[in-house]
Amino acid sequence: xxxxxxxxxxxxxxxxxxxxxxxxxxxxxxxxxxxxxxxxxxxxxxxxxxxxxxxxxxxxxxxxxxxxxxxxxxxxxxxxxxxxxx
Amino acid sequence: xxxxxxxxxxxxxxxxxxxxxxxxxxxxxxxxxxxxxxxxxxxxxxxxxxxxxxxxxxxxxxxxxxxxxxxxxxxxxxxxxxxxxxxxxxxxxxxxxxxxxxxxxxxxxxxxxxxxxxxxxxxxxxxxxxxxxxxxxxxxxxxxxxxxxxxxxxxxxxxxxxxxxxxxxxxxxxxxxxxxxxxxxxxxxxxxxxxxxxxxxxxxxxxxxxxxxxxxxxxxxxxxxxxxxxxxxxxxxxxxxxxxxxxxxxxxxxxxxxxxxxxxxxxxxxxxxxxxxxxxxxxxxxxxxxxxxxxxxxxxxxxxxxxxxxxxxxxxxxxxxxxxxxxxxxxxxxxxxxxxxxxxxxxxxxxxxxxxxxxx
Numbered sequence: 001x002x003x004x005x006x007x008x009x010x011x012x013x014x015x016x017x018x019x020x021x022x023x024x025x026x027x028x029x030x031x032x033x034x035x036x037x038x039x040x041x042x043x044x045x046x047x048x049x050x051x052x053x054x055x056x057x058x059x060x061x062x063x064x065x066x067x068x069x070x071x072x073x074x075x076x077x078x079x080x081x082x083x084x085x086x
Numbered sequence: 087x088x089x090x091x092x093x094x095x096x097x098x099x100x101x102x103x104x105x106x107x108x109x110x111x112x113x114x115x116x117x118x119x120x121x122x123x124x125x126x127x128x129x130x131x132x133x134x135x136x137x138x139x140x141x142x143x144x145x146x147x148x149x150x151x152x153x154x155x156x157x158x159x160x161x162x163x164x165x166x167x168x169x170x171x172x173x174x175x176x177x178x179x180x181x182x183x184x185x186x187x188x189x190x191x192x193x194x195x196x197x198x199x200x201x202x203x204x205x206x207x208x209x210x211x212x213x214x215x216x217x218x219x220x221x222x223x224x225x226x227x228x229x230x231x232x233x234x235x236x237x238x239x240x241x242x243x244x245x246x247x248x249x250x251x252x253x254x255x256x257x258x259x260x261x262x263x264x265x266x267x268x269x270x271x272x273x274x275x276x277x278x279x280x281x282x283x284x285x286x287x288x289x290x291x292x293x294x295x296x297x298x299x300x301x302x303x304x305x306x307x308x309x310x311x312x313x314x315x316x317x318x319x320x321x322x323x324x325x326x327x328x329x330x331x332x333x334x335x336x337x338x339x340x341x342x343x344x345x346x347x348x349x350x351x352x353x354x355x356x357x358x359x360x361x362x363x364x365x366x367x368x369x370x371x372x373x374x375x376x377x378x379x380x381x382x383x384x385x386x387x388x389x390x391x392x393x394x395x396x397x398x399x400x401x402x403x404x405x406x407x408x409x410x411x412x413x414x415x416x417x418x419x420x421x422x423x424x425x426x427x428x429x430x431x432x433x434x435x436x437x438x439x440x441x442x443x444x445x446x
Contacts, residue, residue, distance in 0.1 A: 002444045053443050058175070058318040059347035061443060076347060076441060 001050055003061075003079065013082065015050045018063055019043060021082055022072035088159040090127045097121070099153045106142060107430045108437060120166075129154050130164035136436060137296075138169035138217035139429035171218060171296035172436035174320040183287050183317055186294040187221070189432050191351065192313060192322040196339030198304035200327045201356040203231040204402055205392070205421070206301035209323070211407035212425035214256045218296040221251060221258040225283050225313060226303040227272050230263030237405020239267055248291045255410055260290045280312035287316060297432070306342040314346040320435045321351035323389060323428055328355055328376035337380055351431040352387035353377045354424055360394040361416075387431060390424040393417055 002012045020037060022028075029035030049066040056062050056073055064070035101113040108115060112133070121131040133150060135143060147165055154163045173188040184190065193206040203226070210222040224232035233239045238254035242264050249265075251258035262272060262282065274282065292298065300319075303309045313319065322343045326336035340350050355377035360369045371394065381388040392398075393416050401411040409418045 002446065004442045004444075006439055006441055050445050053445060055318065055440065055443075057314045057316065057346055057348070058440055059314070059345070061441075 024071040127161035132166045135169040136433035137429035139426045141426040174435045187298045189320045192300045194302040195325045196335035208421040210299040212422045221298040224261030230261040232261040233263040235402045276308040279308045321349040323351045327357045328373040333376040333380045350386045352389040353381040355391040357394040358391035389427045392420040
């Protein structure tokens with residue numbers, strides 16, 4: 001997946017990287033409880049395929065995976081931060 | 087006889103006119119259209135502004151006339167001023183929600199009771215007066231004020247399962263107060279508020295609009311969040327009164343929208359001063375200038391100040407925005423100034439590009 005930002009810069013992500021970075025409460029955990037991504041070691045192939053990406057307002061992307069998981073709202077700043085770590 | 091100038095010569099001199107808001111010259115912005123130079127040296131062209139409420143409209147026209155008139159060989163200049171509001175953001179396809187709406191402008195405050203709805207109604211009416219097609223969505227589910235302020239307390243018609251907006255004062259209106267009139271309150275938890283606001287965007291047949299003004303409820307919660315997630319808002323204008331207790335909360339509202347990447351169009355100071363009808367003295371009941379200094383501190387534009395006037399309140403209660411009922415009043419003039427500032431700030435957003443995603 002490739003994003004062209006407002007300033008013209010490009011960043012590229014793999015679906016696997018995005019799935020493991022899902023910021024949703026189920027994946028991250030909430031109220032001190034660990035989330036799903038902290039409990040599992042591996043994800044099935046369909047969890048690692050991007051089905052659809054939609055713009056949320058003008059601050060984030062919602063990414064839907066083939067498994068049906070689509071609750072993660074990836075803000076622009078979060079996504080730009082991800083790239084820096086790779 | 088002197089030679090007739092070429093079209094290129096005309097464009098060259100016109101490119102000296104800079105749009106102060108867009109920061110570029112009017113020729114490269116594509117504002118000069120249908121340029122014609124007759125064999126007799128008469129030059130005519132269309133000057134297409136990005137908004138009919140353009141604050142520099144008259145200046146542009148006289149600048150264009152002077153510059154072209156000074157070219158040797160020109161015997162006459164005919165400038166046709168028009169406007170074509172461009173859609174916000176250079177989007178490859180229109181948004182699925184509100185497809186016919188070019189620009190969405192939210193009016194928010196953080197704190198309640200500062201006159202958000204009054205500002206929203208008059209902003210919409212002033213944009214309409216300038217010649218734009220304008221809708222007004224009252225997103226205040228709990229305290230809808232738009233029906234009363236516009237004298238439009240009728241129930242909307244339904245056609246093919248979609249609601250037709252109420253028409254009043256040349257505006258297309260929709261409010262929860264239209265859908266559920268009377269004294270019964272709307273008692274909704276947060277998620278229901280979001281659904282109701284989405285419904286007012288999706289299920290209402292807004293048609294083609296240059297501007298949709300959205301009157302938000304106070305607060306930095308469900309309503310504002312839903313809106314910022316559902317549509318790419320062109321920007322948000324924040325209303326506050328001058329005293330610290332109001333500007334402090336307005337700043338919170340502004341920062342919330344910044345976090346959601348919604349551009350702050352600027353701050354508006356309402357109830358800025360009061361001229362006593364008996365003594366003619368100017369009183370600053372809620373202090374003065376608080377919004378302007380907050381705007382400076384936050385690095386956002388200050389859009390203007392509106393006086394506290396009995397006429398604004400009276401006409402709102404009677405159902406006519408003051409810009410229509412008393413166009414010569416100080417209040418009406420303030421709203422028109424603010425509308426042109428908002429329109430100018432909004433035009434800038436037409437030249438912005440949102441991030442584009444490609445899935446391989």
